[in-house]
Amino acid sequence: MSLSPxxxxxxxxxxxxxxxxxxxxxxxxxxxxxxxxxxxxxxVQAVYxxxxxxxxxxxxxxxxxxxxxxxxxxxxxxxxxxxxxxxRIVGDNDTDLKISVMADVDRTDIDRDILPRxxxxxxxxxxxxxxHQVPGALAMIQDAHDKGYxxxxxxxAASVVSLAEIExxxxxxAQSPVNTIYVVDSFGSMFTEQVRMLLGHYLKHAQAxxxxxxxxxxxxxxxxxxxxxEAISLGANxxxxxxxxxxxxAGNCPTELLVGFxxxxxxxxxxxxxxxxxxxxxxxxxxxWGPNIPYMITGQLNRHPRAAMAWEDSDTxxxxxxxxxxxxxxx
Amino acid sequence: MSLSPxxxxxxxxxxxxxxxxxxxxxxxxxxxxxxxxxxxxxxVQAVYxxxxxxxxxxxxxxxxxxxxxxxxxxxxxxxxxxxxxxxRIVGDNDTDLKISVMADVDRTDIDRDILPRxxxxxxxxxxxxxxHQVPGALAMIQDAHDKGYxxxxxxxAASVVSLAEIExxxxxxAQSPVNTIYVVDSFGSMFTEQVRMLLGHYLKHAQAxxxxxxxxxxxxxxxxxxxxxEAISLGANxxxxxxxxxxxxAGNCPTELLVGFxxxxxxxxxxxxxxxxxxxxxxxxxxxWGPNIPYMITGQLNRHPRAAMAWEDSDTxxxxxxxxxxxxxxx
Numbered sequence: 001m002s003l004s005p006x007x008x009x010x011x012x013x014x015x016x017x018x019x020x021x022x023x024x025x026x027x028x029x030x031x032x033x034x035x036x037x038x039x040x041x042x043x044v045q046a047v048y049x050x051x052x053x054x055x056x057x058x059x060x061x062x063x064x065x066x067x068x069x070x071x072x073x074x075x076x077x078x079x080x081x082x083x084x085x086x087x088r089i090v091g092d093n094d095t096d097l098k099i100s101v102m103a104d105v106d107r108t109d110i111d112r113d114i115l116p117r118x119x120x121x122x123x124x125x126x127x128x129x130x131x132h133q134v135p136g137a138l139a140m141i142q143d144a145h146d147k148g149y150x151x152x153x154x155x156x157a158a159s160v161v162s163l164a165e166i167e168x169x170x171x172x173x174a175q176s177p178v179n180t181i182y183v184v185d186s187f188g189s190m191f192t193e194q195v196r197m198l199l200g201h202y203l204k205h206a207q208a209x210x211x212x213x214x215x216x217x218x219x220x221x222x223x224x225x226x227x228x229x230e231a232i233s234l235g236a237n238x239x240x241x242x243x244x245x246x247x248x249x250a251g252n253c254p255t256e257l258l259v260g261f262x263x264x265x266x267x268x269x270x271x272x273x274x275x276x277x278x279x280x281x282x283x284x285x286x287x288x289w290g291p292n293i294p295y296m297i298t299g300q301l302n303r304h305p306r307a308a309m310a311w312e313d314s315d316t317x318x319x320x321x322x323x324x325x326x327x328x329x330x331x
Numbered sequence: 332m333s334l335s336p337x338x339x340x341x342x343x344x345x346x347x348x349x350x351x352x353x354x355x356x357x358x359x360x361x362x363x364x365x366x367x368x369x370x371x372x373x374x375v376q377a378v379y380x381x382x383x384x385x386x387x388x389x390x391x392x393x394x395x396x397x398x399x400x401x402x403x404x405x406x407x408x409x410x411x412x413x414x415x416x417x418x419r420i421v422g423d424n425d426t427d428l429k430i431s432v433m434a435d436v437d438r439t440d441i442d443r444d445i446l447p448r449x450x451x452x453x454x455x456x457x458x459x460x461x462x463h464q465v466p467g468a469l470a471m472i473q474d475a476h477d478k479g480y481x482x483x484x485x486x487x488a489a490s491v492v493s494l495a496e497i498e499x500x501x502x503x504x505a506q507s508p509v510n511t512i513y514v515v516d517s518f519g520s521m522f523t524e525q526v527r528m529l530l531g532h533y534l535k536h537a538q539a540x541x542x543x544x545x546x547x548x549x550x551x552x553x554x555x556x557x558x559x560x561e562a563i564s565l566g567a568n569x570x571x572x573x574x575x576x577x578x579x580x581a582g583n584c585p586t587e588l589l590v591g592f593x594x595x596x597x598x599x600x601x602x603x604x605x606x607x608x609x610x611x612x613x614x615x616x617x618x619x620w621g622p623n624i625p626y627m628i629t630g631q632l633n634r635h636p637r638a639a640m641a642w643e644d645s646d647t648x649x650x651x652x653x654x655x656x657x658x659x660x661x662x
Contacts, residue, residue: 226523321601
């Protein structure tokens with residue numbers, strides 16, 4: 001009739017919280033993949049204010065793209081995240097919220113665009129790398145570390161990388177000065193069991209080297225929140241979320257669900273709801289994100305969502321059956 | 332570098348399937364809670380055809396409500412699921428799909444409205460009971476069993492029932508002739524750990540008595556699919572889903588996600604996608620369902636979604652902050 005000792009211990013953990021856990025809000029950075037990073041300042045300011053008031057730990061604004069590589073008439077300022085643009089939003093950022101940017105390997109001019117830490121409001125540089133770029137990522141991690149930044153690394157598209165290669169990358173990351181290594185479900189294809197398997201490998205290397213593990217999930221199969229919870233239960237302490245789930249395609253783990261789950265009293269839900277009502281819901285007239293049938297299909301097939309994103313922008317976007325037929329035929 | 336023996340065993344299970352698993356599609360039954368069961372025949376026919384073609388095991392059409400208890404000018408025919416209405420859709424149901432109806436304790440005239448099995452196209456009677464109605468549920472289970480039906484029982488709102496009472500109910504269900512006992516997350520408030528804890532108790536009683544366990548999840552926190560997967564991994568074999576997630580409030584576990592997860596070749600995704608495109612997406616002009624902020628809030632607070640449903644029908648439906656303030660104030 002009563003709880004078993006295991007259940008009691010679990011319930012006790014359940015109603016408490018783990019203070020090491022950090023939320024990294026990616027609303028503007030990952031959401032920028034849906035609008036070529038063309039956010040108005042007032043939207044970015046609203047997200048910044050919400051993150052500060054909600055007690056979020058990090059906010060990621062955008063990329064540090066090398067401007068020679070991109071058409072600046074197409075891409076907005078958060079593809080580049082220049083220091084003066086950041087400061088126009090955050091001033092000197094005299095808050096507890098840390099500021100993060102993402103730097104893609106081979107697409108960032110680190111000598112010119114990653115300033116010394118003392119000259120920047122940025123706190124953390126996140127290096128995004130595909131498996132074939134790991135040596136480049138290691139050089140960027142070292143550079144950002146030497147300049148004084150916290151660092152983390154996202155090994156992208158892990159669901160299509162062999163475990164042997166992942167292990168090789170993890171060994172190298174463990175020897176680097178990177179602070180946090182992320183499990184990244186770029187295609188939203190992972191089920192909880194796969195998250196569990198990968199986390200085991202990431203944690204083994206990270207913990208032996210005194211590093212943290214993070215998780216960045218996509219919501220193609222409506223599992224972004226569930227997979228993040230699973231990662232928490234295994235020991236991941238860096239959790240990516242985005243407000244209203246705003247992010248590429250099916251979007252990310254909604255920050256407001258994370259805050260509802262974590263019991264740390266430093267987090268507050270209401271500022272996030274205000275941000276959704278006033279700044280993000282109005283965007284839906286111009287941009288669509290969140291789980292839908294085409295994103296589910298690419299997730300089920302463990303594929304990049306680009307075909308689904310193109311379909312969503314087409315005149316036939318409501319014919320999910322034709323989309324399904326077109327991707328199955330390609331197999 | 333290679334998979335551990337545990338991982339290999341897991342991966343092997345992963346790419347195979349468990350033939351005992353049954354999908355029970357609740358699209359029309361649970362979706363009827365959003366439109367007072369007023370579906371047009373062509374919608375019900377489209378769902379029926381999709382279930383047959385997709386290889387779904389059971390389709391639940393509606394309730395067996397006693398007509399004296401309901402305003403028949405308000406409620407549609409699937410509040411009552413009369414034999415002639417069923418037969419107008421399914422004929423003699425010469426298919427592999429079984430037909431289910433739900434019977435609420437205290438709201439069903441079993442003597443008049445549950446026919447002998449030989450006079451009906453219904454295969455399974457599902458008894459829905461709150462904890463204070465368990466004796467009534469047991470009488471209804473016995474009656475339906477004696478009339479020749481498969482039976483299952485949903486203990487509603489389990490997230491607000493004490494474990495001692497749940498254990499008491501499970502002992503009684505185990506002694507009854509019921510075939511399947513369902514874990515029901517009526518409020519969409521359960522995290523995976525709570526599903527795991529409850530499943531342990533349900534399975535203990537059910538397996539000792541040679542019965543199956545099922546799961547019926549709601550999607551308030553975008554965990555309906557994840558919680559269903561968790562239940563599968565623990566041993567639940569009856570899985571409720573609904574096409575496009577159509578169901579009360581935040582809706583149910585989407586049947587199309589379940590089919591993508593289960594590897595049983597008898598299931599087919601395409602007929603479900605056709606049904607969504609042709610029969611369910613058009614309903615969205617008149618009825619809204621699926622995860623949103625008010626349903627998230629009632630889920631986080633472990634409450635019935637009725638306040639959120641009323642809010643969604645109000646003029647202020649877009650002001651989620653005001654909704655949050657109103658429910659927090661009631662606490």
